[in-house]
Amino acid sequence: MNNLSEYRSELDALHFSPDEIDTIARRAAEGAAQAKKPRRRFPRAVLIAAALTAALAVGAGAAGVLPSPAEVFSPIFGGSAAQTEIIDKIGYPVDAGDSDNGITITADAVMGDAYNAAVVFTFRTDDGSPILPQGISAESLLVRGGGASANILGGSHGSAWFVDEVPGDDTVQMVQTISADRSLIGATADAEFDGLYHWDDSAGEAVALAEGSWSFRFTLGYEDTSVTLGGGETFTQDGMTFTIDAITLSPVAFKVDYTVASEVVWSGSGSGQQSDADRLQMQRYLENVEILLTKTDGTVVDLSLAGGSISPEDGVTVCSKSNVFSQILPMEELAGISVGGVYFPVPQA
Template sequence: MSDLFDYKKEMSELRFTEIQKKALAEAAASAARTPAKRRRPVFRTALIAAAMAAVLVVGSSAAGILPSPAEIFTPLFGGAAAQTEVIDKIGRPIGASDTDNGITITAEAIMGDQYNAVIVYTLTRDDGERFLPEGKSLDETHLMIDGFNGASWVKGGAHGGSWFVDEDPEDNQIQLVETASSNVAMTKGTANASFEDLQYWNAETEQAELLYPGKWKLRFEVDYEDCSVRLGGGETFSQDGLTFTIDEVTVSPIAVRAAYTADEAVVWSDAPSGRQSEEDARQSQRYLENVEVLLTKTDGTVLDLSNAGGSISPDYDTGISLCAKGQVLEEIIPLAELQSISVGGVVYEIPHN
């Protein structure tokens, strides 16, 4: 029962940014009308290479040959030499797969740091025929998978997302990218991922229709290298009537995270489950969303990560709130290309040694 209690406790403490809350509300109101769709740009030639590598997984798995993490991640998160070097260091192949009704789902590879991870899955039509409905692109079909809530090894106050990628609508594969961030360490564990019934949105009938029925279950070990650097400890800043003490800031080539303590225990209202009162929204902004996080690259580019998701955990015995926010970056950025990170106006230089 302790696991169930901890799960409910963590869920009650989880808070989202205004952007995430808006997205969740829209998804709940129109799940069938606005299913998941491709999020990030990719390069055609690179994706074709990745798709070819994924075909080799199916054909060569018996011989133990798996594509390198760089083959899987480079088309999605950047293809510069420095980025590929990072992937080779921190990425790990997986190769776990399951087949049902002529569709194979394979967990290809994983990479991450202590509090964040990215997994790429390949969905393959085993007969070699076109994966998507005839004449339709991924953006037109808006694929949905029932029963997929992310790989289960992620604990604590967690948040993340997933989206499909398909550069060649005529081939027999698509990819699913999953990102996860947590306020507890996640570099090791046993992951279970379940998928059920792949559907698509039929614009003509204005209904979700079954594309590939089936149930797929994957189980694999998570064990990758944490290459993040840890900064800060004890610095303070004040805003919105609160004083925050920075506990730790972590930066890696794929993600950032800031953990800090507020000098007041947040008090939530008794709003019905699944709803947020105006007062709760205001409190969430004070403790989480209004805390500015800026990542500066060596070329002067500034990435505003203030809208990163996170969690707020009040401790009423001591009168404090433990807060954490972070996210996976849109691209891999080697540490040598990162200059500094600012949390609540406190600036930390990122070491390059």
């Protein structure tokens, strides 16, 4: 890798080499799949490290007055009056964290819908000293351990990134999103962090900023304000018929479930790397399914590159695509969503 942007684009919040990522993803898919018909997940930014965690201890709760969800999420997901109102309605504060080696990590707040969640963690020095050395940006930060892993049946994917709301102070924030096949509401999340690093572009490697091990547990509890659209509509592309099973849409995220009338066949190369044939199958069954969200002002948001899963089942293939939005989108500002060219208006109260 020649620069940080190339590194982050390639790993997309992961902290392993591309060969290691392919191997881990293959093993995770094989372990969670049905016999002889593995479900394969293709997230944009999978927190694979979280899937590798062992049993976690319950950490010490965060002390002091808990911040409101709006205080936590507004600087990241939007601070307009409408966005703040939604955050305060659906978000909940979290009182969980752990300390080690002079740094305390806390989960501050969580929000989401039935199948998606967003969590904000704060990394804080115990002595009040700046957490980032001069010249180190939050965008270059990496962690091992991966953050929160939801303990649910089925698969999940997500992403994580760092922001520095007040440069030069004793804190930095990590935002993590989780999207899953099953409902996340009420699920227990185990969080594990193993060292804080930054990507050194000149050295071409990750350099440790803080050693330590942090682990704690909290509940993904919040109010679900999603609506469900669709059910049975079809479209054709790439010589296959797709049936839209359900669309779940909220101000926070979306999820599209569909079934393809053709059973995907994987190459089973066993090399640990995705073959050209499997890459083509991923495109046909997942990536090429266009999902467009239209706002009332005419703006169109392309959601087609969302992560998801592909699961062959007795002659058909069951697929899912989902993601957390980069900002809160009030439902009254959403006109409709289309999947494979089939348009669904968003009901307004």
